[in-house]
Amino acid sequence: MxxxxxxxxxxxxxxxxxxxxxxxxxxxxxxxxxxxxxxxxxxxxxxxxxxxxxxxxxxxxxxxxxxxxxxxxxxxxxxxxxxxxxxxxxxxxxxxxxxNDAKLQCLENELLSISQQSMTVSQYFSKVKSICEEISKLDPQNAISETRMRRIIIHGLRPEYNGIVTATRGWANEPTLTELENILANQEALDKQIPKVSIKEDESAIFSNKRGFKGQNRNIVGARDGKPWKNHGDWRRQPDKKGY
Structure with a gap:
């Protein structure tokens, strides 16, 4: 035995x-x-x-x-x-x-309503793949193909990725699911860097404006009748023609 x-x-x-x-x-x-x-x-x-x-x-x-x-x-x-x-x-x-029928129905309902929302590209792709794989295990005769999985993923992407998806459709060979994920993930990483660059540029502009403002103040303080003194460092000791 x-x-x-x-x-x-x-x-x-x-x-x-x-x-x-x-x-x-x-x-x-x-x-x-x-x-x-x-x-x-x-x-x-x-x-x-x-x-x-x-x-x-x-x-x-x-x-x-x-x-x-x-x-x-x-x-x-x-x-x-x-x-x-x-x-x-x-x-x-x-x-x-x-x-399995009850579980399968729940998974299919979840798949029909899934969208990226706050998930990253990687998290979203993993979520959809996981649900599709589970459905395929429960119903092998109707396993979800990569083509259908791709359609489901694209349908639920956030709007900012629509342009990239549209561009890939014009390629001679459309990217595979893995390639599409990499393309969108790269764009996601780039989008995260752009706000940081803008903030730095804004800070530089503010700093430059402050320096310019201080220079203007110095000209105003050391001026008479709109004309700055040649000796800005000692303007208070320079009397005008009236003795002031």
């Missing part, structure tokens, strides 16, 4: 989030152990003659044991009363079909 279960020991148990991957691994494991035929193949019904029935019962016991061992405790209630491996397998498939 140890040799029989050794490949299963390193396998992740079925939980609320991994049914698709788990069921794929289990199917290949059961095929390798010549047990899939009584779980989901052509030999799921117990035979009528005693000789074949004994063999079938041995295989059925092994398959049921594997399913019990490789399922989390919280899920045992869904298969503990099953009489055959097929019944246990179908119970799990039905359970997660309902669960």
């Amino acid at each position: 140890v040799d029989f279960l050794s490949p299963v020991n390193g396998m992740e148990k079925l939980n609320d989030f991994n049914y698709n991957n788990w069921s794929t691994r289990m199917q290949y494991y059961l095929l390798g152990q010549d047990l899939w035929d009584i779980v989901g193949g052509n030999n799921t019904t117990p035979p009528t003659n005693d000789s074949d029935l004994r063999k079938w019962n041995v295989k059925s016991g092994k398959a049921l044991y594997v399913l019990v061992v490789i399922v989390d405790d919280e899920l045992l209630q869904h298969i503990k009363s099953a009489k055959t491996p097929k019944e246990a397998w179908d119970n799990l498939a039905t359970l997660f079909a309902r669960t």
Whole structure:
């Protein structure tokens, strides 16, 4: 029995989030152990003659044991009363079909309403990719392609990136999703630098104006009749013609 279960020991148990991957691994494991035929193949019904029935019962016991061992405790209630491996397998498939449908609907609703808002370009791309990958796992037959993912991302971008997206559409070869992310991320980094440059320029202008204003004050203080004294440093000692 140890040799029989050794490949299963390193396998992740079925939980609320991994049914698709788990069921794929289990199917290949059961095929390798010549047990899939009584779980989901052509030999799921117990035979009528005693000789074949004994063999079938041995295989059925092994398959049921594997399913019990490789399922989390919280899920045992869904298969503990099953009489055959097929019944246990179908119970799990039905359970997660309902669960996946509900989760899938939530993910699709989130994807339809997603937009960049305050997220950075990198965060936004990662968010959309994560949701699309999760949907593809739950519904492999309708996996989201990169083309559709690209459309979803572009639709939710902030308006300041519309010009860049429009420009890329005129290229001979449109950028891949990764290339588009890099282009937008570079623009985002550039946009963050521009305000800093403007602030520095404004500070320089203010400083220059202050210096000019001080110079004007000196001219005004040291002047008579709109004409500055030649000796600005000693203007108060320079009397005019009237003796003032």
